[in-house]
Structures are given as C-alpha cells and as structure tokens.
Amino acid sequence: MRKVLGLISIVAIVCLLSGCTSSLVNSPNFQITSQSSRSELEGADYVGYVDLVIKNTGGDGAKTIQVKAEQGSSYWTNEQSLYLKNQESQSITFRFPEIQFWTNSSQWYYTVNIV
Numbered sequence: 001m002r003k004v005l006g007l008i009s010i011v012a013i014v015c016l017l018s019g020c021t022s023s024l025v026n027s028p029n030f031q032i033t034s035q036s037s038r039s040e041l042e043g044a045d046y047v048g049y050v051d052l053v054i055k056n057t058g059g060d061g062a063k064t065i066q067v068k069a070e071q072g073s074s075y076w077t078n079e080q081s082l083y084l085k086n087q088e089s090q091s092i093t094f095r096f097p098e099i100q101f102w103t104n105s106s107q108w109y110y111t112v113n114i115v
Contacts, residue, residue, distance in 0.1 A: 029058030030065075030082070030114045033089065037110055039099065048099035050110050053091050056084035064115050067094040071108040074098070 034053035039046060050067050062083040069076050078094045099108050 026059030026086075028056050028061035028063055028084065030054050030056055030063045030084065032112060032114075035112065037108075039101070039108075042097075045097060046099060046101035048096040048108055048110075050094040050096070050112070051091065052094075052112065053089055054082060054084065054114075055089040056086060058086065060085045065092065066113040066115065067110055068113075069094075069096045069099065069108055069110045071099055071106075 031054070032052055033055045034051075036051050038049050038051070040049065041047075048069055050069070052065065052067075054065065060083075062081055064079050064081050066077060066079040069078075076096055076098045078096070080092060080094070082090060082092065084090060096108075100106070
C-alpha cells in the first residue's frame with residue numbers, strides 16, 4: 001500500500017511541476033489581441049461592425065464578450081459567449097445595423113467588455 005501511495009505522490013508532484021494541470025486549475029483569461037471597427041453600406045442600409053481577435057492565455061473555458069456601440073445619445077449592446085482552449089484564438093465580428101449615416105453625428109464609438 002505504501003508503494004502505491006508513494007507512486008501516486010511522485011506522479012502528482014511530476015504533474016504539478018510540469019504544469020499538466022494548468023488548464024484544469026486556471027480559469028480562462030481572454031485577451032483582445034486585435035480590434036477594429038468599420039462601417040459599410042449593405043444595400044441602402046449603413047451598418048457598423050466591430051471585429052475582434054480574442055486569445056485565451058488561461059485555462060480552457062468560456063467567457064462572454066460584450067460590445068457596446070454608441071452614436072450621439074443612442075447606444076446598442078451585443079454579446080456573444082465564446083469557449084476557447086488554452087492558447088487558442090478566435091476572430092469574432094459584432095454587427096450593429098442600428099448605426100445611422102444620415103444623422104447629426106455619423107461618427108460612432110465602441111467599447112468591449114469581457115465577463
């Protein structure tokens with residue numbers, strides 16, 4: 001019995017030292033590695049887009065990406081749940097058809113929050 005417990009202890013120590021449990025213990029840590037916004041005409045509609053690249057530098061898991069677009073005194077929010085493994089990256093695009101071109105303030109702004 002002592003030999004079995006000793007072997008299990010050695011395996012556990014080697015596993016901890018090598019970091020093989022990091023994706024099991026660590027929570028996800030999403031980082032924005034690239035971001036941009038653009039506006040395009042789709043037929044007669046003016047649409048705003050926010051393009052993001054998200055990378056997970058923590059353990060495997062899911063987070064919610066929230067984007068808020070603002071134009072003048074109006075704002076709109078979109079969100080998307082995203083699951084990434086450790087060191088995995090993914091591109092995501094948020095679409096805002098509410099953005100208007102023919103207003104007093106055609107410029108629009110966005111903020112990103114990861115929860």
